[in-house]
Amino acid sequence: AVVSTQSREAVVSTQSTGVSEGGFLDIDVSIFGPEGKTVYTGNRESSGKYAFSAYMDGEYKYCFSNSMSKVTSKVIMFSMDIGDGSAKEDMGADSIDKDHDKLAEQLTELRSRLVGVKHDQEYMEVRDRTHSMINNSTNNRVVWWAFFEALVLLAMSLGQIYYLKRFFEVRRVV
Numbered sequence: 001a002v003v004s005t006q007s008r009e010a011v012v013s014t015q016s017t018g019v020s021e022g023g024f025l026d027i028d029v030s031i032f033g034p035e036g037k038t039v040y041t042g043n044r045e046s047s048g049k050y051a052f053s054a055y056m057d058g059e060y061k062y063c064f065s066n067s068m069s070k071v072t073s074k075v076i077m078f079s080m081d082i083g084d085g086s087a088k089e090d091m092g093a094d095s096i097d098k099d100h101d102k103l104a105e106q107l108t109e110l111r112s113r114l115v116g117v118k119h120d121q122e123y124m125e126v127r128d129r130t131h132s133m134i135n136n137s138t139n140n141r142v143v144w145w146a147f148f149e150a151l152v153l154l155a156m157s158l159g160q161i162y163y164l165k166r167f168f169e170v171r172r173v174v
Contacts, residue, residue, distance in 0.1 A: 019046050019076050025130065027074055028065040034058025044068065047123065077126045081115060 019025040026044040033039050033055065040050050054060065066074055 019074055024069070025074075026068070027076060028067065030063040030065070032061040032063065034060065047126070049119075077122065079119060079122060081119075 019027050024044075025046045027046075029040070029042040029045055029048070029050075030038065031040040031050070031052070034057070039052055039060070042048060042050075062078070062080070064076060064078070066072075
């Protein structure tokens, strides 16, 4: 992500991740600044949110690593928001400007809350997908186990019939 800190306000980046399928649902996350300086590092995370203020102009790199599990591929959900840390400007002392400032402040707060709700819904969607996959896997195992039990029951029944048939069979010695 390329950010510019030219304005007076700080640029804030919020990043959220979630592993939706594959392996143990964990992944390594790293965020690097323009100078290559590490801004954030997380190991074996299944989901999380992280916010930071950009300390300089440039390209910030988001890296995801699956090095701990080379056999299993993973699917991740990743979202990032870049915005101003504050949107306050000095607009004079008129009562109309104060009302506009108050309205603008409320709109900014409403926007930030809606973005938060959107991110929460995306996170819940990933969790729902993960839990659905776990349920499907469990259901498949239950079906295969029931099939195996039915085969064992059938084999035991046939074995008992054969044994009882031999037990009650009359043997004649000539």
